[in-house]
Amino acid sequence: MPHKPFIRTLRAQWLGQQLRALREERGMTLKLVSEHLQRDMSALGRYERADWPIRKGDVVALLDLYGFHHAAERARLLALAEDVWRTDRWDEDYGDVVDSSFIEYPWLEGRADKVCCFHMTLVPGLLQTRAYAEAVIRNAADPEASESMINRWVELRLSRQEVLSKERPLTINVVIDESVVRRRVGGPNVLRDQLAHLVKLQALPQVRIQIMPSSVALHQGLDGTFWIFHLPEPYPAVAYVESLGGRLYMESPKAERFLHAYDRLSKSALSKDESTALMGAIAEELA
Structure with a gap:
């Protein structure tokens, strides 16, 4: 055999x-x-x-x-x-001995050739401005978190964005719900600057941002936000989801379900040019 x-x-x-x-x-x-x-x-x-x-x-x-x-x-x-x-999948496989928290999300970002993400609620961290990131982090932080700790978390998030400008930059394809580009995270000025930043990023060859319009009532992302890390050959793709219940990492064959879902989401969403136009129009409304 x-x-x-x-x-x-x-x-x-x-x-x-x-x-x-x-x-x-x-x-x-x-x-x-x-x-x-x-x-x-x-x-x-x-x-x-x-x-x-x-x-x-x-x-x-x-x-x-x-x-x-x-x-x-x-x-x-x-x-x-x-x-x-x-x-x-990685979740609570090891009980009190090991949990999935010792797999570092930034480690996967650093190893990946390409990341695909569908986000229902927020602009993905790799694409956030400082002000937007700070608003998101403050909202998620415990009330007793110090200013220095919040500032450190913001710096860490921004430092992860270096993968987009390294010698062989990470390719990132995202589909975000239309509600994300209309949700005034941090207020209208923060959202306007965030949308302008996304429009600027769209000019990079390794970035593709698509909007899932509110007119599409049913699609493959209704179960929530997820990420797919495409690692270099011969390593298989890894899917990642996060919730209040914890973090899950899934490899092949379970990751295949997310690959198919993202492909269908991309086909249902606005094109790159249409998405850029929509984000620009919303930014003008906020001016």
Whole structure:
């Protein structure tokens, strides 16, 4: 019976990235680690790239070599090592030991070649102005959050937008509900500036913003906002949804449902030019 090929799962990618980060923090080369553990250097590299599944025993050996003894974090990584084959959704898989919060959303943004997003309520974070982002963050923050903390969150959100201007910029395609471009987040002036910013972004070849008009009563996004991260070959796409109940990451085959939904949403929405014209017209109404 032929050997079933290993799928480069999100769990394997995250585990490999964490192990590589620990190795580099210690200033250790793959050659040095392979000599210490008496492992093949190319195999260690494949573990870090998620080309091969890594055994739990090897993870223990690597963490010991790196002097990484934080109990809770070790438990998280070892739980990952046991499940690197899994491609089902990430939610509360690990109970009190691990939750999906240790997969970083910005990490996926940084790895992706393209992000597709449908948003029912807000302009996506990668496209927000500072004033719009601050209004959104203040609304979501706990009442006791300090000004310095809010400012830090705003800076972090804005720093993520660097993926749009790097040497190989991220491609972002979004469909947003018409109510989003009419909702006066932060007041009319903030919304007007946000719409002007979106119109400016539309001129970039890697950005495509489409509006789902209110005249389309039924469409594939009525269940809510979602993101799709298209990772470079050979890694599969990852779908992401967020709610008050938590964050979910879904890989193939469950991600296929979101791919099909986004394709249908894009076809139902206004074209890029029509969307740009609508946003410009609304901005003029706010002047």
